[in-house]
Amino acid sequence: QQPVQSPQAVILREGEDAVINCSSSKALYSVHWYRQKHGEAPVFLMILLKGGEQKGHEKISASFNEKKQQSSLYLTASQLSYSGTYFCGTGYNQGGKLIFGQGTELSVKP
Amino acid sequence: DAGVTQSPTHLIKTRGQHVTLRCSPISGHKSVSWYQQVLGQGPQFIFQYYEKEERGRGNFPDRFSARQFPNYSSELNVNALLLGDSALYLCASSFLTGVQPQHFGDGTRLSIL
Numbered sequence: 001q002q003p004v005q006s007p008q009a010v011i012l013r014e015g016e017d018a019v020i021n022c023s024s025s026k027a028l029y030s031v032h033w034y035r036q037k038h039g040e041a042p043v044f045l046m047i048l049l050k051g052g053e054q055k056g057h058e059k060i061s062a063s064f065n066e067k068k069q070q071s072s073l074y075l076t077a078s079q080l081s082y083s084g085t086y087f088c089g090t091g092y093n094q095g096g097k098l099i100f101g102q103g104t105e106l107s108v109k110p
Numbered sequence: 111d112a113g114v115t116q117s118p119t120h121l122i123k124t125r126g127q128h129v130t131l132r133c134s135p136i137s138g139h140k141s142v143s144w145y146q147q148v149l150g151q152g153p154q155f156i157f158q159y160y161e162k163e164e165r166g167r168g169n170f171p172d173r174f175s176a177r178q179f180p181n182y183s184s185e186l187n188v189n190a191l192l193l194g195d196s197a198l199y200l201c202a203s204s205f206l207t208g209v210q211p212q213h214f215g216d217g218t219r220l221s222i223l
């Protein structure tokens with residue numbers, strides 16, 4: 001039931017773009033995206049509800065493909081501060097229980 | 111405003127002992143969730159509480175228990191500690207239950223010897 005994230009790790013140069021995918025084998029109700037830097041707490045980025053909407057602000061956005069039961073996180077013109085591990089948390093009903101993926105480690109180099 | 115606060119930050123215990131972890135949610139938040147994060151993995155859901163009632167439980171043994179107090183703070187208790195319980199325990203609060211942004215504390219690092 002744990003969602004599968006891909007890629008497991010990615011290395012970027014400043015200014016490059018990246019896409020992180022989160023796939024579920026079970027019908028999704030919501031997808032939550034978090035970023036965690038080493039030794040710190042996960043930080044909330046955004047929530048997407050089923051319906052195929054796209055959300056985002058500035059250079060970080062995400063989409064939800066209900067047919068594929070997949071969400072994608074888009075990071076454009078990456079900055080050094082984007083480095084960290086990105087987790088998707090999936091919800092399968094209106095409750096608050098989240099199942100997190102194994103994470104995608106993103107490293108942005110100067 | 112203060113974020114989610116957890117105590118203690120670090121804890122070392124031996125097998126068979128008991129531990130109590132504490133969490134104070136963001137002011138105004140009524141829901142608290144507990145997660146276990148093993149190094150290199152995503153957080154794993156343990157419990158969710160809302161208005162002092164358990165609203166969800168993950169796949170953890172009965173050695174794990176929790177409660178929420180009238181001021182919305184929460185405790186996670188783990189009995190008969192095993193080596194495999196070594197992990198970062200994260201508390202997250204949200205304004206309500208349901209599909210809400212969850213705001214995490216810095217966690218308690220529990221090491222079992």
